[in-house]
Amino acid sequence: MSAPSATRRAAVLGHPIGHSRSPLLHSAAYRALGVDIDYAAIDMLPQEAASFAARLRTEPGWVGVSVTMPLKAALIPHLDGLSERVKRLGALNTVVVEHVAGAVRLTGHNTDVDGIVRALEDVLPARSGNAEPQERRAAILGAGNTALAALEACALLGYTHVDLAVRNAERAAGALALARDLGLSCETVDVAGAADRLAHYGAVISTLPAHAADAFIVPLGLDRGTGVLAPGAVLLDVAYDPWPSAIAAAWEGAGGTVVSGMSMLVHQGVEQVKYFSGIQDADWRHVTNVMCDAVGLSRP
Incomplete structure (x- = not known):
């Protein structure tokens, strides 16, 4: 279910985070989908994981967060559920915020794979x-x-x-x-x-x-x-x-042939966009191309 009526928002968490291209990628994807989700970058250290999980539960509008280093394991103890992949790997890169019967549920996923x-x-x-x-x-x-x-x-x-x-x-x-x-x-x-x-x-x-x-x-x-x-x-x-x-x-x-980590970032970001927007049926090839264009990456 979607978040209560409020400006929907998401973010990428990590340290350092100033170099992240995730805000560009996600913002481009939400425009292409016609979805209103604000997406920001938040500099955060592992010792702040518990307090930030509490923010996700209490602040209105959150639909999820992308998670990068050094937080891929730090948030796990503060979530309500984990995908089978996260249980297997012991690492996540995505937290989805769901509102079910008046309660907030935080679930960890890994789209890096x-x-x-x-x-x-x-x-x-x-x-x-x-x-x-x-x-x-x-x-x-x-x-x-x-x-x-x-x-x-x-x-x-x-x-x-x-x-x-x-x-x-x-x-x-x-x-x-x-x-x-x-x-x-x-x-x-x-x-x-x-x-x-x-x-x-x-x-x-x-x-x-x-x-x-x-x-x-x-x-x-x-x-x-x-x-x-x-x-x-x-x-x-x-x-x-x-x-x-x-x-x-x-x-x-x-x-040899070289693949930029930006390509990985785009493809894992597409899966996060599905989680955060709640949209599964869309022209995802077009969305992927728009995301590539946003960061100057050749289209796949």
């Missing part, structure tokens, strides 16, 4: 049944909350083995457990290990913050030019500011 899948589907070659190799390999840089979404995306995209390139293997225990639950073969590797296997990865997903992947360029051999990547290998760098990132430029220089 949808964003990664669709961003990669736009550029990956179509799978061709029996013509596929038996093993399909991918790698993920990092093992944080976004890496968990990337693991589920890899499973949905049909990858069979995923390497987690991390500096501290102990911090990847949760990701390894999730991979087992998803039926993925998975192991941690250091950067040198990833470099040795680079030519076997069909896709690499960097889930690291802006500039953090810069240090991977030389150890991975991306500075050596062509010949280090598998033919058609794709890099999705979820960090989109600045763009192109240093690792994206190096990957493209090595002959």
Whole structure:
């Protein structure tokens, strides 16, 4: 059910948040749909999660919030319900506010998985049944909350083995457990290990913050030019500011295909727009194109 009569509003929460393009994307989508929802950016730290959840329950007009780092786990204890995906991943990026029988219900969802899948589907070659190799390999840089979404995306995209390139293997225990639950073969590797296997990865997903992947360029051999990547290998760098990132430029220089994290942001944002607006039946291709236009991204 929709919120009580009041100006409907939503926001993206995170820290830092000034770089976020979510307000541009959501505002463009709501205009295209003819929906009146104000969407803002709110700088917030994890220790403020409980008080903000209380705001969602008491302030009129809230329909939901988008959630980015470092809050993807912090809000979970303060919600009334979680999607099966959030229960599985232990991380969310969406909170939906519903008003049911006079009470407010907060439910957590994760549309990051949808964003990664669709961003990669736009550029990956179509799978061709029996013509596929038996093993399909991918790698993920990092093992944080976004890496968990990337693991589920890899499973949905049909990858069979995923390497987690991390500096501290102990911090990847949760990701390894999730991979087992998803039926993925998975192991941690250091950067040198990833470099040795680079030519076997069909896709690499960097889930690291802006500039953090810069240090991977030389150890991975991306500075050596062509010949280090598998033919058609794709890099999705979820960090989109600045763009192109240093690792994206190096990957493209090595002959690979690059996908901006902005593409992921658009696709996951479309799913959030459905939740916040309550609209399911619409020309979502048109809405997606409008969102791409709003941030200067090529249409898929």
